[in-house]
Amino acid sequence: MGAPGRLLHAVLTGALGSGKRTLASRIVKQVPLQKFSSGDLLQDNLLRDTEFGVLAKIFMDQGRLIPDDIMTRLTLQELKSSPRGSWLLSGFPRTLRQAEALDRVYHIHLAMNLDVPIEVIRQRLSARWIHPSSGRVYNLEFNPPRAVGVDDLTGKPLVQREDDRPETLAKRLEAYEDQTKRALDYYRG
Numbered sequence: 001m002g003a004p005g006r007l008l009h010a011v012l013t014g015a016l017g018s019g020k021r022t023l024a025s026r027i028v029k030q031v032p033l034q035k036f037s038s039g040d041l042l043q044d045n046l047l048r049d050t051e052f053g054v055l056a057k058i059f060m061d062q063g064r065l066i067p068d069d070i071m072t073r074l075t076l077q078e079l080k081s082s083p084r085g086s087w088l089l090s091g092f093p094r095t096l097r098q099a100e101a102l103d104r105v106y107h108i109h110l111a112m113n114l115d116v117p118i119e120v121i122r123q124r125l126s127a128r129w130i131h132p133s134s135g136r137v138y139n140l141e142f143n144p145p146r147a148v149g150v151d152d153l154t155g156k157p158l159v160q161r162e163d164d165r166p167e168t169l170a171k172r173l174e175a176y177e178d179q180t181k182r183a184l185d186y187y188r189g
């Protein structure tokens with residue numbers, strides 16, 4: 001859909017906590033792309049208590065991926081509403097089926113993957129704090145908030161995500177090993 005010189009459709013993959021959202025936020029400060037993050041999209045639905053959010057929470061609390069058909073529908077709906085047309089998508093696709101579904105609708109010009117060792121991920125997630133309503137991400141060591149425990153822009157409290165707890169984390173890492181790597185192989189191909 002469109003020539004690469006005018007439109008850019010890029011995806012950013014990588015394990016949970018590899019830094020997709022942090023990097024995406026930095027890229028869009030310099031490149032005129034609209035940023036979409038599957039995690040932020042879900043978080044927004046959770047906060048607004050939408051039907052989708054209620055359903056998604058069941059899977060997220062167990063450290064499981066949201067079923068492909070639901071996640072794909074939600075993401076494509078968001079992309080369609082993108083006023084710029086050029087976008088950077090992080091956290092989607094996360095499975096081979098999601099990658100194939102995205103490909104049926106859009107030509108992807110660029111796929112980037114963040115390859116971060118598991119031990120580093122564990123360390124990062126234990127220090128990750130977020131501002132739930134905006135999705136802004138902090139880390140106590142790497143990019144701490146200006147004032148302890150509060151968001152830089154709104155001054156509202158930061159929280160740690162429930163699914164960053166070690167028990168849920170182990171399951172999410174399994175899902176990554178099982179499924180997300182296949183999406184990566186798809187783009188390598």
Ligand SMILES: Nc1nc2c(ncn2[C@@H]2O[C@H](COP(=O)(O)OP(=O)(O)O)[C@@H](O)[C@H]2O)c(=O)[nH]1
Nearest residue numbers: 016017018019020021022124128137138139142
């Ligand atoms: N040390 C370090 N921490 C990072 C880096 N990028 C992101 N982080 C931190 O790692 C955690 C996970 O990053 P996030 O962007 O939420 O990852 P995502 O789950 O892949 O979207 C957050 O606490 C970030 O602040 C990096 O390059 N170095």
Ligand SMILES: Nc1ncnc2c1ncn2[C@@H]1O[C@H](COP(=O)(O)OP(=O)(O)O)[C@@H](O)[C@H]1O
Nearest residue numbers: 016017038039060064065066071091092093094
């Ligand atoms: N593309 C996706 N497909 C299925 N589930 C997803 C997808 N993106 C996010 N999720 C769900 O949302 C949870 C949180 O995702 P996210 O906020 O991106 O955090 P992280 O990158 O730390 O896993 C995942 O554990 C999963 O349950």
